[in-house]
Amino acid sequence: MPFPHALLRAGYPFAKTLGMRRSTYFPVDLAIAEDRIYVMTRLEIGGGYVRMVGMGDDDLGAIAEKGLVWPAGILLSDDGHLFISDEATNEIVVINVASGEEVRRIGEQGSAPGQLDRPSLMTWDADGNILVAEGRNHRIQRITPDGESLATYGSQGDGPGQFNMPWGVAVDAEGAIYVGDWRNDRVQKLSPDGEHLLTVGSSGTGEGQLNRPAGVAVDEHGDIYVADRDNNRALLFDKTGRYVERFLGDATVGKMGRAYILANPKVLRLREMTVLEEQKRLRRPTSVRIAGNRLYVADTGRMRVQVYEKEAYPLTEDEVMEAPGAPTLTTV
Secondary structure, eight states: OOOOSEEEEEEOOEEEEEOOTTTSOSEEEEEEOSSEEEEEEOOTTSOOOEEEEETTSOEEEEEOOSSOSSEEEEEEOTTSEEEEEETTTTEEEEEETTTOOEEEEEOOBSSSTTOBSSEEEEEEOTTSOEEEEETTTTEEEEEOTTOOEEEEEOOBSSSTTOBSSEEEEEEOTTOOEEEEEGGGTEEEEEOTTSOEEEEEOOBSSSTTOBSSEEEEEEOTTOOEEEEEGGGTEEEEEOTTSOEEEEEOOOOOOOHHHHHHHHTOHHHHHHHHHSOOGGGGSOOSOOEEEEETTEEEEEEGGGTEEEEEEOEEEEEOGGGSOOOOSSOOSTTO
């Protein structure tokens, strides 16, 4: 389906908070199913596990509690397997969701096709293959679920189509590839064959600027989302790369959090004594994921997931005038 000509953007309100400090420790990525999310946690001392959280903020337990050293990305396949990238072992670990057991491992350290060096976030392409960002190989690699290398894109540098420790990767409905180019403080859009098409953002803290962009996502309208990690926010750009808005964090205390706080008089008293404004905000978000009209932000430093719900209406070329030379809303 082609992207709409334009959008009537009605709003992007906060929807809910999922997870809490004592269950979703340092979430670095998410895989979203119909009734739950799989949260990839990464402990500061090393190791991690997958926490399952229901859409009603119910703790559904943990899996993959052993064998992960420095996990980064997570994907859920249609046949019920989780694919977890591990930066420390330079492998992708495959877990059976139903049993929680490890099925196999893909990759080994190196720079040859099929080898990996610091694999981080991943995404599926339309054919069910995996695109994985490799930080120390400064490239994106397309592999099959069995680990066969199909293509690599990029090399180290700061030119068009080059990367410096890429972290995030996404694919849109037309097959284009989007890369969170970490140390270059930008997002690059490539054709399905790896040709540079667009650069989004620049280094800084201002409007539409980026400071260590991590995860990226693209929705059905072609809107581009970026986890602007070291600016403590997520940014939204349209399909042309124009900055639209930012998400700073609007978290509430979810179901799991309320149960914990109400059971601990000390925590209750401390919350009563502190300023709560800052507690809503994002801290070092690492991943953004899209499911339907919802944006899920892995709020890494706050150890939770913040969810926003998009309200936008596609417009045809006949429904909206041509773009003026000096756009403004003051006359609307």
